[in-house]
Amino acid sequence: MKSFRIILVGCGAMSHIWVDYVQNKKDATIVALVDINEDSARKVAERFKLDVPFFYSVAEAASKTNANLVFNTTIPEVHKEVTLEAFRHHCDVICEKPMATSLDAAKQLVSAAKEYNRFYAIMQNRRYSYSIRSLREQLTKGIIGDQQSIHADFFLAPHFGGFRDAMESPLIIDMAIHTFDQARFISGADAVSVYCHEYNPKGSWYSGAANAYCIFEMSNGSVFTYNGSWCAEGAPTSWDGSWRMIGTKGTVIWDGSDELYYETILPNQGQTFLHEYESRPIEVNKSGNDGHHRSLDDMFLALENGEKAETDCEDNVESMKMVFAAIESAKTGKRVKIK
Ligand SMILES: NC(=O)c1ccc[n+]([C@@H]2O[C@H](COP(=O)([O-])OP(=O)(O)OC[C@H]3O[C@@H](n4cnc5c(N)ncnc54)[C@H](O)[C@@H]3O)[C@@H](O)[C@H]2O)c1
8 A cells, every 4th residue: 555745835725724624644744845835834733733744945945855745725727847857756636726927938838747657636625525516416417408608706805915905817717626626527527618707896805807707618519608707796696606507408417515406397288388397306415424524535546556647737737727717708808719
């Protein structure tokens, strides 16, 4: 059995979930903490009772330990440099989303993973909730027939402070990456083009664009629309978004919780102006882990078996293309081809 000796790079808010996971995994140990801020690392060490050395760089940590895996939970702007440094020091990498802050950087990382022959997977925990997995399973059984369109609304008003407030496109790069990736997962299709309007609304506390509306054409002929705001006070949606999936036989509704249902046309109605529908719940299978933990389960299994994870960088780059094509469309005012 392989054992995993992990350098945790980036000891901020998100890293806690990752450390918690490792502490419940027999074959994995954190062997070093890395951050540009020693205080952040000290807080993580205290909270999780980690008696491990602290370093300011991956290079130093890798040369002073026998690490073989890096958890990259740093801010998006430094994902690329931290990941490349890990590859150079013979470590596999599991990285928080978004993979990078430009498509060029994401593609460069995919090439580097190949060149160094390294495992490189991205955390897309929102495609690992119990409800989205159950939804996808039912859609592949054809409960609403062939897909016509998918619609996601995302309206929240988080006051983070920190790196997001300074980003040019905080909603699209730091959050919509989840929803776009979920749309690919639900539809089983990639995006082929996008038209996007992105802007920063009145009263926004972000310096970049906190709102975006996008229309994607998907490779299976369906359309995915996204309405998003990180600056919408009142009546919030779930962090998973609020979804409507329309097929040739009916519609699925998912509000991001575990309450999913679908409506299909009642049989034998003949020619009527409006059909009557039968409503049925979608049972949510809650076996095993969900979210971050389920994603990490899958990644470690893939690592053990020498396979690629579901959210391997090569797959994830398709979600990244949606992000950067949407930004390009917003800048140029034109529909942007993706494939
Ligand atoms: N998957 C999710 O649901 C989810 C949720 C929140 C955040 N995230 C992602 O997790 C990542 C971290 O977010 P966060 O909220 O924990 O941010 P944070 O600001 O709380 O923590 C980031 C940490 O990285 C450190 N850091 C910055 N530059 C560094 C460098 N060059 N080398 C080493 N450490 C460095 C900072 O000092 C800080 O301790 C981001 O990519 C974010 O998008 C994911």
